[in-house]
Amino acid sequence: MDLEEIKQGLSTEKLDTYRQVLDCKNDGELIAVYMAMQSIMSHFFPVVQLLEVTLRNSIHRAATTRFKDDEWYSKIPYTDESKKQVDFAMQQCLNDVGVKYTNNDLISRLPFGFWVHMLDKKYNNPRENDLNLWQTQFDKCFPNAKANGVSLNTLFQKLGTFNKFRNRLFHHEPAWKGRKTKDRSDAIKYLHAMYKEHLEVINLLSISKRELLGILGFVESFNNECDIKRLDRYTLLLNDNVKVKPE
Template sequence: MMTIAAILNSISQPRFATYQSSVFKGVTEEECLGVYLWNKQLAGAFLPALQIIEVSLRNAIWTAKIKYEENVIEETSEFHDWPKLKDQIDSQWFVTVMTQSNNCNSYNAIENAKRQIKKEEKLNTTENLIAKLTFGYWVSMVDKKYEYDRASYLSLWPHLLPKVFPYALDKKNGNPLSLNRIGADLRDINTLRNRLSHHEPLWHSKKTYSVEQAINKVARDYYKCLEVIRWINPSNLKLLSIIENTQKMNELCNPHALWKNKQLPAGLSNLHSNQSEGWLSSALLETRHKGGIISLDTVKGFAMILSKIDGKKFIAQAKNFAGGLQIYNLGDIVTFEPENKNSGRHPVASSVKPI
């Protein structure tokens, strides 16, 4: 039997105390737990927008910098020198410019990213470094310290602003938004992302007095995410439309959704805690292929199987045959688990079994 007390012990009382705020008028532990569940659903709705911002921001900054360097070459050099000079552009400029002395925080972030890449047995390619550096790392670049007349080791702004944020325009007069405004919004979003990562209440603010204010804070933060996505590339908003993400946020950002969540935990005591038992077997899809053995070499210890599912040839080593390769013959029909090829001409068949 699942109890509220057991759940609260796993959440931790200090963390749960945040949800006992008078803002939501939660008079019972069940209702406070309902607010906690509401916050979890909000976090799920924020995540796709935050992921789009992170990926599009880092790629936009990197691409804009490279294109700017290429444009400088085209404007200052002879045409026949362009290929050679462009090949000399440092694709890892975002890493090589940072040192322990000029930017300790960024340098440490880079070293941490390199350690993670090494741990995952990957190469320190430009693509891997871009992806592994944190969202906060890229947000920190959208700052006036990297303006042309201030920067000592890296110049990004304002010449890259129209390339990174081409649609960041004031809605009243159509003028480009300032670097300070864009950077401030990005820092707010990074704070929101960190709150989400640490499972903190997304609605929480020291100034929040009422439910309506809490909901409005969430709505404004989500709108800020939508705006930043639009500033970089409005087409990316369609990705949220496809999965009806903004619709989900709309459904959550109203008093009725909060009220409904506050009622949910009341029935917890009647639920069984072993709902996970048997779930995996009912959820897994059939992946095995059926095929015929079309070649077999017991000396070298391998066989070739032609799949009846997709008509492809799979190679199988002797160790992957149930009962040993010696009990199989040409033409035998078997089932096997297909695996994407790591090397060689053919994908691999594992866990081969006779019909």
């Protein structure tokens, strides 16, 4: 196995982050830790996807009910950025489906950030009736929020953080690196915290969907793999099969 060849196919900048923050002493350990983290991060995809789809559909139902129009996104006022996202989704529909695309085709193409923005406080102002969504729809969209003492603003802030995490995850950035991550232990703790918070928000939307992840073993699988010992195990496996020269 040629470690140099493997390194050439990866981003030098990203590898440097792994080397520095996760204290990789040689190329073998660097590649092993990189792959271990990729394996751990892969457990986020089912959770992130379930959260995104549930949030999208819940907000769409709430807005359709409130504004009495399933094309509410093209009629109520929104920011220039939101309008660009709707226009881009429309163009995608035309390119992918054609002029006969459905409302569902468009809704599915609106990015996660669009739905996060719908939780902004300006949609919760009784003085702005044209925008007032959450005065009547918050409990329907997040049926378990009030019982857990979670406000609309808290959800907006939390989901904004999730959106940044999601983008790093889907663009293969070091999503394990939080603002306070200084070593491997911090990285593992950060990932456990993020996973737990995702589960908590799913629970606010749907208890059954949170239970689904537990029953099917997704939560257990993540907890078993997101362990600092996994990084050590991958390093031993690689060192057993490659002669690594100290740098």
